[in-house]
Amino acid sequence: MTDFDAIVVGSGMSGGWSAKELCERGLKVLVLERGPEIKPERDYVDQLPPWQEKNLDRISQEEIKERYFKQYPGVSYAVKESNKHFWVRDDEHPYETVEGTKYDWLRGYHTGGRSITWSRQSYRMGPQDFTANKNEGVAIDWPVRYDEIKPWYDYVEEFAGIAGNRDGLEQLPDGVYQPGFELTDAENFFKSKVESKFPGRNIIQARIAHLTSATDEQRSLGRSNCQSRNRCHFGCSFKAYFSSLNATLPAAERTGNMTIVHNAAVQSLEYDAATNRISGVRIIDIETNENRTYTSAVVFLNASAIASAMILMQSKSATFPNGLANSSDQVGRNLMDHISGAGANGIINGFENKKVFGRRPSGGIYIPRYANITEQNKPFTRGFGYQGGASPIGNAGGQIAGIGRDFKESHKSPGPWRISIGAFGEQLPNPNNRVTLHPNKTDKWGNPQALFDVSYGENEHTMLEEARKDAVAMLEAAGCSDINSNPVNLTVPGNRIHEMGSARMGDDPSNSVLNRWCQAHDVPNLFVTDGSFMTSAACQNPSISYMAFTARACDYAVNLMEENSL
Amino acid sequence: MKTRREVLQGMIVSIGGASLLAACKVVVRVNPSSADGLEFYNSDELALVSRVSDLVIPRTETPGALDVNVPGFLDALLAEWADTDTKREQHNNLRQLNSELGQDFASVDYITAEGRLSELDTRAFENQPRQHNEYRALKGLITQAYFASEEGALQEQKWVAIPGRWDPSVEI
Numbered sequence: 001m002t003d004f005d006a007i008v009v010g011s012g013m014s015g016g017w018s019a020k021e022l023c024e025r026g027l028k029v030l031v032l033e034r035g036p037e038i039k040p041e042r043d044y045v046d047q048l049p050p051w052q053e054k055n056l057d058r059i060s061q062e063e064i065k066e067r068y069f070k071q072y073p074g075v076s077y078a079v080k081e082s083n084k085h086f087w088v089r090d091d092e093h094p095y096e097t098v099e100g101t102k103y104d105w106l107r108g109y110h111t112g113g114r115s116i117t118w119s120r121q122s123y124r125m126g127p128q129d130f131t132a133n134k135n136e137g138v139a140i141d142w143p144v145r146y147d148e149i150k151p152w153y154d155y156v157e158e159f160a161g162i163a164g165n166r167d168g169l170e171q172l173p174d175g176v177y178q179p180g181f182e183l184t185d186a187e188n189f190f191k192s193k194v195e196s197k198f199p200g201r202n203i204i205q206a207r208i209a210h211l212t213s214a215t216d217e218q219r220s221l222g223r224s225n226c227q228s229r230n231r232c233h234f235g236c237s238f239k240a241y242f243s244s245l246n247a248t249l250p251a252a253e254r255t256g257n258m259t260i261v262h263n264a265a266v267q268s269l270e271y272d273a274a275t276n277r278i279s280g281v282r283i284i285d286i287e288t289n290e291n292r293t294y295t296s297a298v299v300f301l302n303a304s305a306i307a308s309a310m311i312l313m314q315s316k317s318a319t320f321p322n323g324l325a326n327s328s329d330q331v332g333r334n335l336m337d338h339i340s341g342a343g344a345n346g347i348i349n350g351f352e353n354k355k356v357f358g359r360r361p362s363g364g365i366y367i368p369r370y371a372n373i374t375e376q377n378k379p380f381t382r383g384f385g386y387q388g389g390a391s392p393i394g395n396a397g398g399q400i401a402g403i404g405r406d407f408k409e410s411h412k413s414p415g416p417w418r419i420s421i422g423a424f425g426e427q428l429p430n431p432n433n434r435v436t437l438h439p440n441k442t443d444k445w446g447n448p449q450a451l452f453d454v455s456y457g458e459n460e461h462t463m464l465e466e467a468r469k470d471a472v473a474m475l476e477a478a479g480c481s482d483i484n485s486n487p488v489n490l491t492v493p494g495n496r497i498h499e500m501g502s503a504r505m506g507d508d509p510s511n512s513v514l515n516r517w518c519q520a521h522d523v524p525n526l527f528v529t530d531g532s533f534m535t536s537a538a539c540q541n542p543s544i545s546y547m548a549f550t551a552r553a554c555d556y557a558v559n560l561m562e563e564n565s566l
Numbered sequence: 567m568k569t570r571r572e573v574l575q576g577m578i579v580s581i582g583g584a585s586l587l588a589a590c591k592v593v594v595r596v597n598p599s600s601a602d603g604l605e606f607y608n609s610d611e612l613a614l615v616s617r618v619s620d621l622v623i624p625r626t627e628t629p630g631a632l633d634v635n636v637p638g639f640l641d642a643l644l645a646e647w648a649d650t651d652t653k654r655e656q657h658n659n660l661r662q663l664n665s666e667l668g669q670d671f672a673s674v675d676y677i678t679a680e681g682r683l684s685e686l687d688t689r690a691f692e693n694q695p696r697q698h699n700e701y702r703a704l705k706g707l708i709t710q711a712y713f714a715s716e717e718g719a720l721q722e723q724k725w726v727a728i729p730g731r732w733d734p735s736v737e738i
Contacts, residue, residue, distance in 0.1 A: 049716070049727060050713070050719050054646075055643050056647075056710055059647075060648075061649035061652060062649050182732070184734040185734070227728045227730050353737065353738055354735055354737065355736045355738050356735070358729035358730070359732075360734075398622075398706040398708065401688065401690075402687065403621050403622050403683055404624055408623050408626060408722065411713070414738070
């Protein structure tokens with residue numbers, strides 16, 4: 001007899017879904033969260049008006065040097081004095097990189113993980129993304145095709161709530177959407193100019209995980225429509241954007257089947273060779289240093305691509321001397337992120353008599369991938385999308401000319417409009433890009449530190465050079481002035497916070513960790529449904545795909561349990 | 567016990583209406599003996615920052631930078647937020663600004679001071695590459711601090727806490 005039917009490791013983007021799906025199917029579920037509890041009513045700071053923010057909401061420079069020396073430089077737009085409790089302290093959670101390489105490991109250890117601070121962009125992978133590896137002979141083939149995952153995208157989008165438009169693009173399939181955030185006039189102008197000059201390119205509304213027409217189900221969870229405050233990085237008291245805290249965990253909670261334990265960092269999964277099953281999950285309490293072991297019939301790893309791989313590598317046994325479920329030696333390899341650092345901005349003329357009302361959350365426009373889809377003969381493989389938007393320059397933090405009444409008054413007029421677009425490109429899987437356990441460095445709880453060895457290759461560099469040129473050409477097509485486009489400055493691996501691929505799925509157990517259901521080839525009662533399973537990265541923001549694969553894996557696992565075949 | 571904000575407000579002689587009636591010659595005076603409440607600026611620096619604040623964002627139909635105590639806010643900000651390097655840079659900036667604007671900038675009549683600052687502002691924003699960072703940095707801080715104040719946000723900027731909707735196209 002086990003303590004629980006299922007243990008879910010991690011309460012973030014995918015862990016919340018595991019908890020919800022398994023609880024709703026009647027399983028008794030334990031969720032292990034390595035960080036402290038976040039209570040929305042106590043810990044969200046979205047209602048703080050500017051004049052109550054300390055020091056313009058800036059973390060002191062000394063504190064950044066001491067505690068946030070990785071998090072702050074990596075994601076300074078979102079790490080603030082008032083919400084710093086949503087980010088890890090680097091002095092408490094160190095990691096290492098191989099000499100000559102860099103890695104940004106940007107994290108939040110608490111209920112909901114990074115689902116509190118994500119950027120909410122939600123794009124499906126397209127049919128081409130599941131066949132690219134096979135067609136190009138790169139890495140291994142995905143064991144899944146778009147048509148198989150499509151109903152699960154439908155399922156998770158309906159629950160999560162995605163605002164967007166149905167644009168009819170094959171490479172970026174439409175989903176189940178609530179009304180989107182309409183484009184500004186400048187964006188519509190940009191769209192018409194670019195689409196007529198470049199017929200294979202499309203400019204669409206960003207698709208973002210915000211409620212704009214909340215369903216009965218969403219309202220029953222205490223969620224309501226987005227209020228256009230753009231305070232999302234501080235939590236949302238309206239629960240209007242999707243996060244584990246706002247949506248999946250409350251859904252799991254109301255079943256009465258969920259137990260959540262905080263401050264419980266998983267150290268290893270205990271393996272029973274006789275049954276070829278995980279027999280227990282060993283944790284260390286980060287407050288008391290006490291060790292405990294919990295047992296369950298099935299384990300879902302949702303600790304994030306890096307932490308899940310590390311937990312497997314820490315789980316050594318006679319059967320699995322290189323880490324649990326790692327007979328393929330692929331655990332920790334093929335670590336991918338998206339690549340940015342190329343784009344352009346400029347003044348888009350003719351909209352000085354227009355302004356906006358409300359503060360649109362997240363992005364405005366998205367330019368879906370066209371490279372190697374509608375435009376061929378690129379000097380690189382795969383492609384990129386752009387995120388961006390056009391808005392009035394407005395206040396500009398005092399960096400406009402003038403003093404006195406005129407200067408003060410000028411802040412009431414929107415001023416010229418600036419458009420900005422930045423590329424998010426696909427990184428190719430490479431087994432040499434990996435995370436391993438540091439041979440001798442540990443954190444203060446005695447757990448091995450991560451050691452990263454990740455570098456970008458020629459394809460990534462070439463792709464972004466082209467993305468920069470294309471961005472400039474599109475701004476020129478729209479007649480922009482003052483176009484700025486800095487030389488490509490490829491982001492540090494990890495900086496896009498889309499880690500994936502560290503336990504890839506495939507049909508062949510000799511070269512993949514997970515099967516098509518996110519189930520470990522080697523150990524049947526182990527599922528990994530965070531970004532680890534991704535066989536390739538595509539160029540779309542990946543969270544909605546993690547959600548869809550997680551829901552599908554949960555359904556499969558519970559079906560097996562009901563048949564007594566897990 | 568007085569809060570630092572109150573101490574600073576006591577130090578800055580109100581120049582209410584000064585910029586609304588620009589002909590009225592009012593001088594910002596700081597009593598150096600009361601500078602104990604300061605954590606970052608010395609009294610001369612405070613006088614300079616106060617003068618620049620008043621000229622950049624004067625009182626009009628809505629409160630100005632001095633009404634919302636921007637200098638006191640910046641004193642606290644730089645004391646609490648800035649590290650040693652930034653603090654040194656800020657002091658250097660003010661020294662340089664003082665030599666640009668004249669040692670008597672804080673005490674000359676309003677029109678003279680306005681003329682000098684206006685000239686510097688023009689030079690700072692007309693040329694590329696960017697010049698006069700010592701002034702642009704201070705102007706940026708003053709502006710951010712003003713619009714982050716309750717009066718600046720609500721009365722001047724008409725900031726709305728909960729817009730409730732998104733309208734991408736509003737005619738003005």
